[in-house]
Amino acid sequence: MPKNILIINSSAENNQPLFNLFEELKQRGYLLYLLSASSDLLNYFNEKRWPAEKTYFGPKLNSRFNQMIFFVLLPVLFLLSAAILLYYKKSKKITTAICLNWNEKIIIAPIAKILKIKTIWLERPDLDYKLLRKPLFQFYKLLSKRATLITFTNLAKIQLKNFGFNENNIKTISPGIRLNQWKYQDTIFDKLAQTDKHSRKRKYFAIGTVADLNPENSGQKIKNLLEVIKVCLTIIPDLQLIVVGGGAKRKNLIWLAKKMEIDNLVWFVGEPDSPSQGEHAHLKKWLDNFDIFVVSGEIPGLTAFEICLNAMAAGLPVIGPGGLGFEDMIHNRQNGILVEANNNEMLARQIIALYKNKRLRLELGENARKMAGEHFTIDKMAEEFEKII
Structure with a gap:
């Protein structure tokens, strides 16, 4: 047949x-x-x-x-x-x-x-x-x-x-990823991304996100994240935010970070005019050096779920919005943290809590890695499709 x-x-x-x-x-x-x-x-x-x-x-x-x-x-x-x-x-x-x-x-x-x-x-x-x-x-x-x-x-x-x-x-059918598929990228930001894995203390506490900065609402979502970073700085002085991806809103957001006087702590990396869809194939170097990953975006598409799973597979504790479908992969306080969408205060509290509790970060990250590897692989996704086809 x-x-x-x-x-x-x-x-x-x-x-x-x-x-x-x-x-x-x-x-x-x-x-x-x-x-x-x-x-x-x-x-x-x-x-x-x-x-x-x-x-x-x-x-x-x-x-x-x-x-x-x-x-x-x-x-x-x-x-x-x-x-x-x-x-x-x-x-x-x-x-x-x-x-x-x-x-x-x-x-x-x-x-x-x-x-x-x-x-x-x-x-x-x-x-x-x-x-x-x-x-x-x-x-x-x-x-x-x-x-x-x-x-x-x-x-x-x-x-x-x-x-x-x-x-x-x-x-x-749950989305699936192909594990260990990421490519490395060599850019002028290499020194920022490089970290000595064996050092006792890292220089920065790095928060990472991936964003397509083309849609109308993308600027507002990153603006919210910049406001959260401003709040967290009172507790986390060595904080850095790395936004992977590009698009039309990027220049305005760089200007906004400068206006908020946090431009020395916020990095926009990737090709300036390319959206996150083209950039997330080159995420490995960044994911390996983030301390936590924050899901950005209001109405997640398949790309957002795939990026979230890649962050989990990299062993990162992920903070994602509740009520948008991420509950399937992020089990609150087991392998990540769910927060109320658009609640900046709640997001800031959870970032600070993870900063203060390294043991919890490691536990959530390890559980996230296991969850992605056991339940959200491309093999499992294809197997489910075969049952229908």
Whole structure:
């Protein structure tokens, strides 16, 4: 029986966290084909020399106008996609279609049902279903009955149930990482990152975070963290904050740190104009030299969960926001600490508590390493996918 999968994507969102999964499925004997409107997936498949084609699934469904246009184009998109899917069914022996974004899920689901192709919808944790107007959302829910919906956190599954999706169609698969995959980076900040592992006392107490400084809310999240650092300085004089990643908000944040008179304690590292998605592949040197890791960001996507797991795998105590899905991997005060989102005072208290209690830091870090290595590997993620495929 062929194990051929067609991956379909119309989203320009970062899909890098899925790359390791695709490689693992390939190693397990699956043949992967791609239809995509997104350059990141097309480039990735082309680099791997896997079959990939560019296609169109209508406008991005982020506005009422675009959704109206999508409905107008839907009959044509159905016909074109039916012809394409029939071709892949007959010539490539496709047995499963994995859809990543709203457009292709709506278009492909009824066609795949007719052609007897198993359909899997990946429901990213950062999808905002409130963007869909009521008629389109109801249509989306109706079509979801023809697919298996995969969420990556238990919170996302609960949210889908609350929206009225059929619980029997929803499967939660935890994100996974490939251990020991990080690359080293050599930059002008090498001396900052270097630490003598055998020294009795480090010069700085280093707090690390990874941030994509392009989204509108990213500046506010790092601004909050700068305010937390200012508070912590009264107790932790040797404190440093290292923000890995770049983007449009970076210059403003550097200026803000200078205005707050903490610019000598805050480092923005990585390429200035590149977001964290491209930087986190080079994290090892930084993760190995942080004392604690703080999750930044308000609505976490797969990238945020992957970075959190990498920090845990590096043996770091992680402080993350509660109520956003991190509860699956961070068990409060067992392998990390959960704080109320946007509560600067609570975050500052926990940073100070970890600074004062080195034994607790080491215990949380070791437990985090075990948790990541035992429960959140790419092997386990692929095994769960195989059960569905």
